[in-house]
Amino acid sequence: AISATDRGLLYGDGVSEYLRAIDGEPFLWDSNRERLRVSCEALGLAIPADLRERVVTTLTANDLSEALVRIVITRRNGSADDASGSTPSKEPEQTVLITTEPAAPLTEAETAPATLQTVKTKPIPDDSVPTRANTLCRLDRVLARRELIEEADEALLLTREGTVAGCAGSALVLVVEDAVRIPPTSGQE
Secondary structure, three states: OOOOOOHHHHHOOEEEEEEEEEOOEEOOHHHHHHHHHHHHHHHOOOOOOOHHHHHHHHHHHOOOOOEEEEEEEEEOOEOOOOOOOOOEOOOOOEEEEEEEEEOOOOOOHHHOOOOEEEOOOOOOOOOOOOOOOOEOOOHHHHHHHHOOOOOOOEEEEEOOOOOEEEEOOOOOOEEEOOEEEOOOOOOOO
């Protein structure tokens, strides 16, 4: 159960990471964990040491070997000195939520390129919310998905400068020379 006063719910004070499970194992775990670490660090949160085991336990409990997994970590409480609750606690309790949903096994037909549509909605700027952190602040993505025409699979967001920022509802994953690439955790190319 998530408290109605959880800061992730009230303020978007949390992070999330989506990943794929294949054969009951988190795919590209090290890369996804690193992205989650960077996100947690930006908000002053910690990754539980047993997080991978929690993911596998959740997959097993739901009898899923092929799945989409969402990990959410929130700062459960605010500062006791702040009546509004907007001040983060220096020693936060955390909520860790892991959800899974069945996914079809990957096949050639299912890995066909998606149809992208560039949308007018712009991503939240770097100087507002750290964009390298996958925070719970996703209103820009919700609005981008609302713009999609029926033929498009996914919304592609561009920065104000016109560079690709990412997709609204999916991770931008590229296959280059038979290698899977996900967005880096820093300014690396």
